Amino acid sequence: MDEWLTLFDGIAENTSPYNAGVVLKVTKRALGWCMRRELINPPSVMNLEVSTIGTSKSQRDRVLELHEVGLIWMAIENTKLSLAVRNCIKLIMLTGARNSEAREAKWKEFDFDNRIWTVSKERSKTGVAIRRPLTDDMLQLVNTMKSAPSPNYVFGSMDNDFKKPITTHAIQRAVRRLRAKLNMEEWRVHDFRRTLATRLSEQGVQPHVVEKMLGHSLGGVLAIYNRHDWINEQREAYDAWYQLVIQAAEAAARRITEDQQTS
Structure with missing residues (x-):
């Protein structure tokens, strides 16, 4: 799991958290296709949620109190x-x-x-x-x-x-x-x-x-x-x-x- 987190954290920093979330979604869809055809065992990345590594919105507006x-x-x-x-x-x-x-x-x-x-x-x-x-x-x-x-x-x-x-x-x-x-x-x-x-x-x-x-x-x-x-x-x-x-x-x-x- 650490390798996946390192990958997505790098994407979030070098581009944006939104891009990290998009890449995670695409990755999970591709791996899900492979799983349904029993080509691979479920990888740990399937347990990652977008909120853990990125955002589903193109822009964040969080201002801390x-x-x-x-x-x-x-x-x-x-x-x-x-x-x-x-x-x-x-x-x-x-x-x-x-x-x-x-x-x-x-x-x-x-x-x-x-x-x-x-x-x-x-x-x-x-x-x-x-x-x-x-x-x-x-x-x-x-x-x-x-x-x-x-x-x-x-x-x-x-x-x-x-x-x-x-x-x-x-x-x-x-x-x-x-x-x-x-x-x-x-x-x-x-x-x-x-x-x-x-x-x-x-x-x-x-x-x-x-x-x-x-x-x-x-x-x-x-x-x-x-x-x-x-x-x-x-x-x-x-x-x-x-x-x-x-x-x-x-x-x-x-x-x-x-x-x-x-x-």
Whole structure:
């Protein structure tokens, strides 16, 4: 089953969760034909549901409520996931970076003196380098990984002697474990991007700043003439987002304690 999950997780990351769901449906139809003619025994992929690896809709619109963000942060804090997987998911949540941008982050991309993380244009989905400021909390996450013996990647995989980054399957598997512990509507790491954008917009952060935080290319005149990354404005927005996350996590912890005391 792990091989199938790795395959579909890769499709979801490299294209979209919708495409992963479509490929699963087609695969199951083809294998079902073979089973009906007794050409093969039932393979494990027949037990996979679209909701496990993708989506049946071409576009997701899931925006997490702040209390849900707090519960997820608490679940990450209390999980037994590896340090690399745990901190990678946290960095995705705090920065709004894409899964691959965080997973495959290299030490050379981090300017610790100027506190800037630069995703090269080769790794950027838009083909343009992405510059994000590093807040104190992001720096702490990244610096914690210096104890792992990975020469190139911040989130090196133990399965490959730290010579390669952790896989998208490792992230998706961790998310499935976290989801199983939480009583809430289905969510994915990509939903953190939409959630960050929505909640910061509600706080009055300007759209062009949010777009830069997400690593999007700006349209119109801005795309042609403006090469400014609004680093200071991004930093202020990231600090505000971290406070929202931590406050939500603290509120979640209080509710859990109160429920335990009354039960």
